[in-house]
Amino acid sequence: MIARGVMLGPDQPVIIHMLDIEPAAEALNGVKMELIDAAFPLLKDVVATTNVVEACQGVNIAVMVGGFPRKEGASGCQSSQHQRTYLERICTFNSGEKHHLPCLDHNRALGQISEKLNVHVSDVRNVIIWGNHSSTQYPDINHATVKTTNGEESVRDAIANDNWLNTEFITTVQQRGATIIKARKLSSALSAASAACDHIRDWVLGTPKGTWVSMGVYSDGSYGIQPGIIYSFPVTCEKGQWSIVNGLKIDELSREKMDATAKELMEEKTLAYSCLIDD
């Protein structure tokens, strides 16, 4: 996808650096061969390495991928512990911003709404994922709209089924990762990779006028969320800068769910810090 211009647009040449652990070196070289064999017009070079310094040399954008695919029953956080040391070393080289990926959840919410309304997914916009990239995330459609022949209508009015929107819709999006694993016996691959590209494209090339996306960014205290945690907010981007969409009206149900996922993130932050100090 990156070499096809999905991430940075059809006119941006790219050099792909791939870093993996030593036991995967031969397979990584196989991936490098396949990238060369695909003869991508935008791909200027490929570096495949197990050396973190070489991997990070001159890099503009770093995408960090979980070291082991999730199996049934495992959460993303558990598998992330496997690459803690790796993360620490990367962070030394990466003075840039670090986001997490609610874009996948955001796309999942768009997908569920468009399926329910039997409209095309590109006609739905401005859903929000609040909070953690976990099952406490809160997919919020209170500000989402759908294109109709007469303009735009609120998703809540169009669906006209508050019970579904306030219960089944929310749990479907929250549990979607587990549902995919159950079906595929493997965690999301295509949709996660696609969301990573969407996220970086939105960030670097900007969001369309009037449309926001969900990004996990440092909280600045907006919407009463504790500053300093990485929390998914509605965000617009322009010229490589993101800014949180402010001033949205938050109802009581939303407030409760936004606080619950913030609480989980605070607990995870405490856990993460305790690991960093422990050994």
Added chain:
Amino acid sequence: MIARGVMLGPDQPVIIHMLDIEPAAEALNGVKMELIDAAFPLLKDVVATTNVVEACQGVNIAVMVGGFPRKEGASGCQSSQHQRTYLERICTFNSGEKHHLPCLDHNRALGQISEKLNVHVSDVRNVIIWGNHSSTQYPDINHATVKTTNGEESVRDAIANDNWLNTEFITTVQQRGATIIKARKLSSALSAASAACDHIRDWVLGTPKGTWVSMGVYSDGSYGIQPGIIYSFPVTCEKGQWSIVNGLKIDELSREKMDATAKELMEEKTLAYSCLIDD
């Protein structure tokens, strides 16, 4: 890739039908969920089915994928036998043309030449893959050119190493599939899928002026190849029609290698017919 517009261009909406065997139904549904979750603007609908009639209903373009990934030591032909019945049933519904995929080999040849010359792959054009999509294929660079600051130069002159071109280059391209399997412990995936998209894009949307691609098409007797076998030729496409590039000068080494791969295809044709009659 299809849902991103790689196959049919960035303005062509698509409906993807996916057919698999019964034991893979749940995993197939997982893939469908991931396609929905990716919120692709061009993807109008997804059909996931184990029913061949439903799968083929209203389909414009069919891509047939080997049922089992090749393992080390297996050839593509052997694994194709697993899906013979499936192929027969598909062919009943598919009155269109059937190609095979030397595009992958063509891209591999471009990749090897650009690596050797240390130029960008999009600066090299008009390599040819002659014959079978197997290790007897003949990658021919006698008509290939590379862009230079002064225009275009023949690849043979630019590389100025006939020994490499006539031996190592040829075997590297011929054996590339096996090399990838050795490294990845799995057959080519990314590069094969990418080549399938390239092939159909070239076919449907046309080849750039002055550039040909390699396609496995029914021989019309061009270059002395027996009519009626599916053989890879240099081909240009316009408005959905392919035509073999004629009049290229064939040297003695090329003639020999083109005939050897034709001989193998004749033998495979005989074998295939014997299977169809046997039970």
